[in-house]
Amino acid sequence: MVMEAATQADSLMLEQYVDFLQGALFMQISQPIDYRVSASIKNHNELLRCFAVIGQWFIYAALCLVH
Numbered sequence: 001m002v003m004e005a006a007t008q009a010d011s012l013m014l015e016q017y018v019d020f021l022q023g024a025l026f027m028q029i030s031q032p033i034d035y036r037v038s039a040s041i042k043n044h045n046e047l048l049r050c051f052a053v054i055g056q057w058f059i060y061a062a063l064c065l066v067h
Helices: 002-006 015-029 038-057 059-066
Strands: none
Touching: 015 038
């Protein structure tokens, strides 16, 4: 996954984009899942993985999103 690669070895490459990424991801994850379409389920799982990566490396930004 690109986001995992960008955060490897304590890289701060994504730090300047975290707020933008969280906003874009939040808009997508807020949409309802169509459980009849497997691509919809896979996309939702990938969105959750992106949030997990952001939360692992940029915990303060993740907490600000949910606060």
